Amino acid sequence: MFWDFDYFVELFLAGLTRGSIYALIALGYTMVYGIIQLINFAHGEIYMIGAFTALIVTGVLTLMGWNSVAILFIAAAVALIYSAAYGYTLEKIAYKPLRKAPRLSALISAIGMSLFLQNYVLLAQTSDFLPFPALIPDFKWLEPWEHIVRSSQVVIFSTTAIVMVLLTFLIKFTRTGKAMRAVSQDKEMAMLVGIDVNRVISVTFIVGSTTAAIGGVLIASHIGQINFYIGFIAGIKAFVAAVLGGIGSIPGAVLGSLVLGWTESFFTGYISSDYEDVFAFLFLVFILIFRPSGILGRSESEKV
Amino acid sequence: MINLAEIKKSFLISLWFVFLTFPIMVIRVNTIYDRVEWRWENMLFVGVGSFFFSFIWRYLLRRKELGSKNSQAEETQDRMTLNQRIMGDRRIYLPLLAAILVFAAAYPFVFSMYQTNIMINALIYIMLGLGINIVVGLAGLLDLGYVAFYAVGAYTYALLNYHFGLGFWLALPMGAAMGALFGILLGYPVLRLRGDYLAIVTLGFGEIIRLVLENWNQFSFGPSGIANIPRPSLPGIKMNLEQSTIFIYFLMIVLVIFTIFVVNRLKDSRIGRAWIALREDEVACQAMGIDRTKTKLTAFALGATWAGMAGVLFAAKTTFINPASFTIWESINILCIVVLGGMGSIVGVIFGALVLILLPEYLRAFSEYRMLLFGFILVTMMVFRPGGIISEVRRTYKFKGLNE
Numbered sequence: 001m002f003w004d005f006d007y008f009v010e011l012f013l014a015g016l017t018r019g020s021i022y023a024l025i026a027l028g029y030t031m032v033y034g035i036i037q038l039i040n041f042a043h044g045e046i047y048m049i050g051a052f053t054a055l056i057v058t059g060v061l062t063l064m065g066w067n068s069v070a071i072l073f074i075a076a077a078v079a080l081i082y083s084a085a086y087g088y089t090l091e092k093i094a095y096k097p098l099r100k101a102p103r104l105s106a107l108i109s110a111i112g113m114s115l116f117l118q119n120y121v122l123l124a125q126t127s128d129f130l131p132f133p134a135l136i137p138d139f140k141w142l143e144p145w146e147h148i149v150r151s152s153q154v155v156i157f158s159t160t161a162i163v164m165v166l167l168t169f170l171i172k173f174t175r176t177g178k179a180m181r182a183v184s185q186d187k188e189m190a191m192l193v194g195i196d197v198n199r200v201i202s203v204t205f206i207v208g209s210t211t212a213a214i215g216g217v218l219i220a221s222h223i224g225q226i227n228f229y230i231g232f233i234a235g236i237k238a239f240v241a242a243v244l245g246g247i248g249s250i251p252g253a254v255l256g257s258l259v260l261g262w263t264e265s266f267f268t269g270y271i272s273s274d275y276e277d278v279f280a281f282l283f284l285v286f287i288l289i290f291r292p293s294g295i296l297g298r299s300e301s302e303k304v
Numbered sequence: 305m306i307n308l309a310e311i312k313k314s315f316l317i318s319l320w321f322v323f324l325t326f327p328i329m330v331i332r333v334n335t336i337y338d339r340v341e342w343r344w345e346n347m348l349f350v351g352v353g354s355f356f357f358s359f360i361w362r363y364l365l366r367r368k369e370l371g372s373k374n375s376q377a378e379e380t381q382d383r384m385t386l387n388q389r390i391m392g393d394r395r396i397y398l399p400l401l402a403a404i405l406v407f408a409a410a411y412p413f414v415f416s417m418y419q420t421n422i423m424i425n426a427l428i429y430i431m432l433g434l435g436i437n438i439v440v441g442l443a444g445l446l447d448l449g450y451v452a453f454y455a456v457g458a459y460t461y462a463l464l465n466y467h468f469g470l471g472f473w474l475a476l477p478m479g480a481a482m483g484a485l486f487g488i489l490l491g492y493p494v495l496r497l498r499g500d501y502l503a504i505v506t507l508g509f510g511e512i513i514r515l516v517l518e519n520w521n522q523f524s525f526g527p528s529g530i531a532n533i534p535r536p537s538l539p540g541i542k543m544n545l546e547q548s549t550i551f552i553y554f555l556m557i558v559l560v561i562f563t564i565f566v567v568n569r570l571k572d573s574r575i576g577r578a579w580i581a582l583r584e585d586e587v588a589c590q591a592m593g594i595d596r597t598k599t600k601l602t603a604f605a606l607g608a609t610w611a612g613m614a615g616v617l618f619a620a621k622t623t624f625i626n627p628a629s630f631t632i633w634e635s636i637n638i639l640c641i642v643v644l645g646g647m648g649s650i651v652g653v654i655f656g657a658l659v660l661i662l663l664p665e666y667l668r669a670f671s672e673y674r675m676l677l678f679g680f681i682l683v684t685m686m687v688f689r690p691g692g693i694i695s696e697v698r699r700t701y702k703f704k705g706l707n708e
Contacts, residue, residue, distance in 0.1 A: 047473060
């Protein structure tokens with residue numbers, strides 16, 4: 001039968017899963033771009049390092065005979081801490097000295113950092129795909145729908161939703177969030193009213209890296225394997241999503257990610273899976289040509 | 305200069321890096337066999353390495369800050385770099401040029417075939433570097449999909465030869481033309497984007513070309529590529545492998561000299577100055593009546609032309625091509641050449657290509673660290689010396705007698 005409702009729902013949920021992960025990564029892109037107008041090319045690598053750290057912790061703890069739910073929480077916590085630390089250090093080394101330099105320099109530095117981190121993991125670990133143990137337990141109450149939705153997907157949707165709510169709260173209602181918004185509007189003015197701009201930028205990198213790491217751990221245990229290269233393509237796609245939604249806008253990043261996730265999922269499900277990545281890139285080209293400010297972004301004109 | 309506070313600072317930094325690299329450097333988990341490998345010795349390397357490296361880092365940062373202050377203070381004083389002094393004096397640079405030419409001419413006869421092959425490779429990269437230099441160095445447009453035009457050139461030759469038996473000499477201009485055509489096709493819609501968006505779109509375009517070549521089996525024979533591409537030849541002369549390698553070598557030398565000549569002339573032409581003006585300030589440039597789209601488009605098309613030509617040569621040299629040679633990392637490789645050598649500077653690009661292509665060949669032991677090194681170079685060059693090793697000589701006009 002051509003029109004299969006179960007198949008449609010399956011694709012819809014797969015798209016939602018993808019979209020959620022893209023959203024977790026895209027948030028970091030959008031926040032960093034909002035504050036220092038830099039495409040943090042190495043952001044995908046932070047996501048990959050998060051997944052790898054989780055894998056390593058899991059491996060060690062499994063051998064010590066811990067139970068899987070405890071491992072999940074400890075591995076996720078360690079991965080978050082390390083990703084945040086990497087994000088923080090990355091900014092200090094590669095971007096901070098270039099804050100007053102032309103944007104091209106910072107972008108090249110970011111590409112260099114991405115290349116460096118990828119090869120660092122490749123050399124220190126392995127180039128092979130490593131199986132990632134399924135840490136998320138199967139839920140009993142999900143059994144009737146098991147053929148359509150997996151419990152790891154449910155965990156992904158709900159975690160993403162919680163992260164979104166927390167992040168919105170952080171930005172809208174806390175002092176740090178207020179400082180972030182101020183810095184993104186006008187860095188010098190923010191400095192004049194007594195905001196420690198360097199600290200705000202560091203916090204932004206830490207928050208962005210943490211959400212990326214959450215995405216890394218979740219997708220790794222959902223798909224079940226990782227290697228050093230997963231960060232690059234995921235990073236690019238999350239960037240596409242962030243641009244689609246309007247870079248710099250947080251609800252935009254989420255919306256863009258979901259749209260990209262669904263279109264990719266339906267495209268591969270109904271048309272062809274060979275050109276999946278081509279499709280994402282074409283999507284990007286078309287958005288940038290026809291609506292560079294994205295769905296929710298404001299268009300701004302260049303001023304002298 | 306090295307006092308207790310500095311040592312303490314470096315010590316803390318090294319502790320931080322030991323912590324940071326702990327899981328990835330020390331532990332290696334094999335999830336298939338459930339085995340864990342602990343490599344404690346790496347911890348020591350990281351600690352000691354980052355301890356000393358942090359000194360160097362801070363020293364370089366301080367020197368850079370000092371340098372920028374000095375140059376602000378002594379704007380009027382003309383400080384000649386080594387490069388400027390050599391290029392400015394005919395008595396030095398003419399003999400130097402002659403020596404380089406003699407060396408280049410003697411190279412394939414003095415060294416082995418293997419060495420000549422490596423040199424041909426380096427020469428192809430010089431050509432690519434000079435081509436991307438037009439786009440990135442002169443016009444200031446970051447192109448991360450440059451390798452796509454290289455692929456277009458290579459596939460133009462391979463496919464025309466496969467289907468129509470077209471020879472190398474006809475394919476060379478056609479590859480260049482196809483490169484330019486694709487440059488215009490891509491450039492036209494995307495060039496109104498700002499710098500960093502442009503970088504991502506060109507990256508996307510590069511990947512699209514590669515993925516299409518990989519998946520469209522009827523057209524490009526997919527991942528298995530095209531083999532048995534003929535080497536270049538002269539009519540009526542049969543060449544064995546060694547002779548044809550030497551022939552390609554000299555062909556490359558001639559083409560590189562041609563490229564240097566053209567790029568050098570372009571740089572000082574009306575359009576070249578428009579590129580540089582556009583790089584410095586787009587808005588001011590438009591206000592002076594320079595057509596932004598047209599100027600950018602010519603830069604893109606001309607850059608792509610060289611890539612197309614280099615692609616034909618690459619196909620002719622290796623006699624086999626497949627999409628795996630044209631990944632995004634190749635683009636970044638070429639970008640790295642320009643960044644290391646000096647954006648906009650011809651001598652710099654040649655230097656960068658020779659260092660980055662020849663060095664990994666001779667330091668085989670380090671070849672797996674090559675990409676790591678490239679990443680490191682990109683970051684450190686941008687932080688400490690954004691102009692590159694041999695930076696471009698800026699054209700300056702001085703009014704004599706103004707300060708006297």
